[in-house]
Amino acid sequence: QLDAVPSFRMAVHPHIGTRSLDLVSERDKVGFETVLTSAKLMIQEKLSVGSISAHLADKYNLFNNSVKKQREDLLGQISSVESGKAATSQSSKCSHVVGHQAACCIKFGSNIQFRASTPEERESVPPPISKERGLVVREETCDALLALLTGLKGDTCKTLCLETARNEMKNAGDDNSLICDLTLLSFVRHCVEMGAVALH
Known part of the structure; x- marks a missing residue:
C-alpha cells in the first residue's frame, strides 16, 4: 500500500547520506521527515493482524487457483x-x-x-x-x-x-x-x- 503513494516511491535527496547531516539544508531534512511521518502513520492505520491475514489468504488462494487445472487433470487419472x-x-x-x-x-x-x-x-x-x-x-x-x-x-x-x-x-x-x-x-x-x- 505504501507503493501506491507517489511520494513514498521518490528517491531520497542525494545530500542525505552523502554528506554530514549538518550540511543538509533544513528544508530537505524537514521534507524527508514529513514523508517518514506520513509513512509511519499509514502503517499504523493500515497494518494489522487482520490485514496481514487477508493478504496471506489472497496469496494462498492465488497459488491454489493457479494449480487448479493441474490438480483436476491429475485427479482425472483416478478414474483410469x-x-x-x-x-x-x-x-x-x-x-x-x-x-x-x-x-x-x-x-x-x-x-x-x-x-x-x-x-x-x-x-x-x-x-x-x-x-x-x-x-x-x-x-x-x-x-x-x-x-x-x-x-x-x-x-x-x-x-x-x-x-x-x-x-x-x-x-x-x-x-x-x-x-x-x-x-x-x-x-x-x-x-x-x-x-x-x-x-x-
Whole structure:
C-alpha cells in the first residue's frame, strides 16, 4: 500500500547520506521527515493482524487457483486406475527405480511403494539437462514433507505408498493441513526423479 503513494516511491535527496547531516539544508531534512511521518502513520492505520491475514489468504488462494487445472487433470487419472491388483502389476512393469521414468510410474490411486534409495541408485540418476537445481518445497509444507523424507532415510527397511505416507504424517503429529494429495504426489515424484527416494 505504501507503493501506491507517489511520494513514498521518490528517491531520497542525494545530500542525505552523502554528506554530514549538518550540511543538509533544513528544508530537505524537514521534507524527508514529513514523508517518514506520513509513512509511519499509514502503517499504523493500515497494518494489522487482520490485514496481514487477508493478504496471506489472497496469496494462498492465488497459488491454489493457479494449480487448479493441474490438480483436476491429475485427479482425472483416478478414474483410469484399475484395482489394486492391476496397480501392483503396474509396479512390476516399471523397469527403473529412480530417475524420470520411475517417477512417471507414480500416479494417483496406484499402490506403488517407495523407500530410501541406496548410494548406488542415487549415483545412477542421470544429471539434469537443464541447470542443476535442488528440491524446492513451500515453506508452509516444508517441515512435514522433509520429516517424511528423513524418516525414510533413517530406516532403510521402511517402505511407504502415498496413502501410508499421509497416515504416517498424521501419526507423527506433523501439521499437514496444507498438504493435499497433489502436494504429496508431486513431492514423492520429484524425490524419485532426483534419486533421493526409490521405487520398491
